[in-house]
Amino acid sequence: MLANTRGFLWSDVETRALLDIWGEQDVQTALDGNFRNSHVYRDVACRLGEMGFDRTPEQCRIRVKGLKRQYYQAKEGIKKNGHYRKICKFYDEMEGILSNRPQIDPQDMIDSVAVGDEALDGTEEEAEGIGHSHEAYMESTGECSYAEHTVKLESPPFPIPVPSSSNGAGQRQSNTQTKTPPMARPKRSKKRYTNLSLDKLMEKFLEQSMEAEENFYKYEEQRLKVEDRRREAEHLRELQMLQVLGQMFAGIASPAQPSTQTGSSAPLLGQHNPHHADHINHHNMTSAPSQPIVIERAFTLSNLQAVRNMENILPLVRNIIPPLNSKKHKGQDGRVGIIGGCQEYTGAPYFAAVSALKVGADLSHVFCTKDAAAVIKSYSPELIVHPVLDSPNAVEEVEKWLSRLHTVVVGPGLGRDDRLLGNAKTIIEKSKALGIPVVVDADGLWLIAQQPSIIQGYQRAILTPNYMEFSRLYEAVCRDSVDSSDNQRNVVRLSQAMGNVTIVQKGEKDIISDGDKVIVCSHEGSSRRCGGQGDLLSGSLGVLAHWAFMSGPEKTNGLNPSLVAALGACTLTRQCNHQAFHKHGRSTTTTDMIAEVGPAFKKLFET
Ligand SMILES: NC(=O)C1=CN([C@@H]2O[C@H](COP(=O)(O)OP(=O)(O)OC[C@H]3O[C@@H](n4cnc5c(N)ncnc54)[C@H](OP(=O)(O)O)[C@@H]3O)[C@@H](O)[C@H]2O)[C@@H](O)CC1
Numbered sequence: 001m002l003a004n005t006r007g008f009l010w011s012d013v014e015t016r017a018l019l020d021i022w023g024e025q026d027v028q029t030a031l032d033g034n035f036r037n038s039h040v041y042r043d044v045a046c047r048l049g050e051m052g053f054d055r056t057p058e059q060c061r062i063r064v065k066g067l068k069r070q071y072y073q074a075k076e077g078i079k080k081n082g083h084y085r086k087i088c089k090f091y092d093e094m095e096g097i098l099s100n101r102p103q104i105d106p107q108d109m110i111d112s113v114a115v116g117d118e119a120l121d122g123t124e125e126e127a128e129g130i131g132h133s134h135e136a137y138m139e140s141t142g143e144c145s146y147a148e149h150t151v152k153l154e155s156p157p158f159p160i161p162v163p164s165s166s167n168g169a170g171q172r173q174s175n176t177q178t179k180t181p182p183m184a185r186p187k188r189s190k191k192r193y194t195n196l197s198l199d200k201l202m203e204k205f206l207e208q209s210m211e212a213e214e215n216f217y218k219y220e221e222q223r224l225k226v227e228d229r230r231r232e233a234e235h236l237r238e239l240q241m242l243q244v245l246g247q248m249f250a251g252i253a254s255p256a257q258p259s260t261q262t263g264s265s266a267p268l269l270g271q272h273n274p275h276h277a278d279h280i281n282h283h284n285m286t287s288a289p290s291q292p293i294v295i296e297r298a299f300t301l302s303n304l305q306a307v308r309n310m311e312n313i314l315p316l317v318r319n320i321i322p323p324l325n326s327k328k329h330k331g332q333d334g335r336v337g338i339i340g341g342c343q344e345y346t347g348a349p350y351f352a353a354v355s356a357l358k359v360g361a362d363l364s365h366v367f368c369t370k371d372a373a374a375v376i377k378s379y380s381p382e383l384i385v386h387p388v389l390d391s392p393n394a395v396e397e398v399e400k401w402l403s404r405l406h407t408v409v410v411g412p413g414l415g416r417d418d419r420l421l422g423n424a425k426t427i428i429e430k431s432k433a434l435g436i437p438v439v440v441d442a443d444g445l446w447l448i449a450q451q452p453s454i455i456q457g458y459q460r461a462i463l464t465p466n467y468m469e470f471s472r473l474y475e476a477v478c479r480d481s482v483d484s485s486d487n488q489r490n491v492v493r494l495s496q497a498m499g500n501v502t503i504v505q506k507g508e509k510d511i512i513s514d515g516d517k518v519i520v521c522s523h524e525g526s527s528r529r530c531g532g533q534g535d536l537l538s539g540s541l542g543v544l545a546h547w548a549f550m551s552g553p554e555k556t557n558g559l560n561p562s563l564v565a566a567l568g569a570c571t572l573t574r575q576c577n578h579q580a581f582h583k584h585g586r587s588t589t590t591t592d593m594i595a596e597v598g599p600a601f602k603k604l605f606e607t
């Protein structure tokens with residue numbers, strides 16, 4: 001369990017908050033000289049919680065341990081080669097805290113590692129600073145990469161000499177001795193040999209650390225280049241297609257509509273387009289030079305004439321809806337899997353799964369914990385409920401079904417238990433390997449905020465954060481706080497940082513972006529905000545995403561299928577809200593909205 005949370009990302013803001021608390025005089029005093037410090041870290045975690053950061057005492061302790069390790073490594077690095085400071089991002093903060101404490105010479109730490117049990121006589125704080133160097137290094141890499149990008153440090157190719165310690169003095173070293181400044185320390189002839197070789201070991205260790213770090217960045221750079229090339233090729237294809245479409249539209253444009261065009265010539269590159277509708281705005285927000293702007297031109301050309309308001313873009317959603325006919329068999333119009341549902345939350349997965357059915361999926365599966373399954377089944381006989389998510393072989397159980405599913409929706413009612421989140425992570429990875437569209441909502445987004453790379457760059461992923469979930473994601477990925485004055489820019493920026501994964505930021509207006517284009521949906525809903533509306537959205541989106549990806553570019557007018565699906569799901573959810581509110585007013589619940597899915601769908605997409 002702990003292993004799952006250990007690597008989870010700490011944002012800079014969170015780390016600074018931790019350091020502020022940990023660096024306080026009373027905390028330091030409590031830690032000083034105390035071998036057992038769990039009560040102190042309980043207090044630290046509690047205070048961190050009051051600041052809005054949900055961390056366990058153990059996570060705080062491990063994070064501090066990693067930071068101390070980095071700090072001592074950096075300090076040692078400065079002594080040795082003067083440019084090792086970069087390994088410790090929070091060097092100044094650590095220096096401010098630790099320099100006020102009794103000095104511990106890094107060499108002492110090395111000595112202590114070599115003599116093993118010697119550290120036991122020091123405080124736990126000191127022992128933490130020196131032990132588990134590999135783990136600490138792995139943590140240190142969490143500073144500049146995500147958990148799965150940790151750089152593995154090779155063990156030294158030679159054994160670390162551990163002197164036999166039959167001598168009691170060799171086994172135990174007093175507290176004061178550990179803290180004695182190196183100059184005043186009595187010489188220990190027996191250890192001199194050990195110290196010398198450990199010096200070399202330390203140098204080698206530092207060299208390997210830097211080499212590993214350099215390699216990591218090298219590979220990361222290569223990976224990004226390959227990704228760029230792939231995206232360029234994709235853009236080129238899109239461009240060609242859109243140009244053809246643009247020409248077609250230009251050819252059929254009637255002279256009776258000259259006011260909708262910017263003249264016979266195409267709009268200037270990057271020029272603001274005055275014909276953007278109030279409800280739906282398409283912007284190419286990419287500041288990259290030629291290609292994306294040309295795409296905007298082609299895109300705008302075709303859409304200037306076809307898209308003027310919400311009613312005009314709905315045909316794209318209509319296009320992707322599979323026709324009903326008697327030749328089809330059960331399952332063909334969609335088999336959706338919801339990954340979520342635990343003891344506390346049984347409504348959310350039910351809402352998502354049943355909404356998927358009501359939109360038009362043929363089969364809707366829920367993969368939940370054992371204790372949630374009977375409850376969810378009792379809500380609806382239409383759902384296929386698998387009580388597997390907390391079983392020891394959860395992933396294998398889900399995997400049996402995965403290849404038959406068309407979409408998975410991860411997160412509604414999942415909860416934040418580490419084991420369930422770990423299983424959800426593996427299920428996402430397996431879905432990606434199968435190319436299945438993945439919608440991530442609610443607690444699934446919590447997981448992604450901890451480990452964005454799970455979904456980063458997967459273009460069939462759609463994330464549906466509410467404002468809170470968005471801020472959490474944004475801070476974790478962009479290492480910045482959201483700019484509340486420019487939501488569209490925030491959404492584009494997050495999408496780009498996530499490798500053009502589609503983001504749907506839900507709210508008063510839903511902002512949808514794939515990092516390249518933005519759609520703003522402000523279809524009329526209501527002011528009733530009962531819980532579960534987001535689940536209706538994610539379940540509907542699951543089905544629409546499958547239909548959109550199945551349809552092909554001619555049906556979506558070259559627009560990213562994720563954008564079309566997202567616009568459809570947002571519009572539908574808001575319409576359901578509108579209709580339900582019309583009937584029930586303040587007493588509207590998500591169940592009332594689900595009852596409106598059929599009529600709302602018909603009104604929006606089938607008339
Ligand atoms: N019937 C069921 O079974 C349902 C189960 N559900 C399931 O519950 C689980 C947890 O989901 P969650 O959304 O409550 O958790 P999380 O994101 O931590 O939010 C916590 C706090 O964030 C805030 N906040 C929220 N939205 C905001 C906004 N738009 N703008 C600003 N702030 C906002 C708000 O803080 P407050 O206003 O209370 O201070 C809130 O208390 C998840 O599995 C989900 O699927 C739901 O689907 C509902 C139906």
Ligand SMILES: Nc1ncnc2c1ncn2[C@@H]1O[C@H](COP(=O)(O)OP(=O)(O)OP(=O)(O)O)[C@@H](O)[C@H]1O
Nearest residue numbers: 466506507508510525531532533534535537573574
């Ligand atoms: N202020 C608002 N005005 C109109 N519609 C809104 C508003 N806020 C949210 N919505 C709509 O409600 C739907 C769900 O968004 P919401 O922010 O409630 O999600 P959520 O918090 O994830 O929901 P859940 O309760 O399922 O966790 C979206 O379709 C969104 O468009």
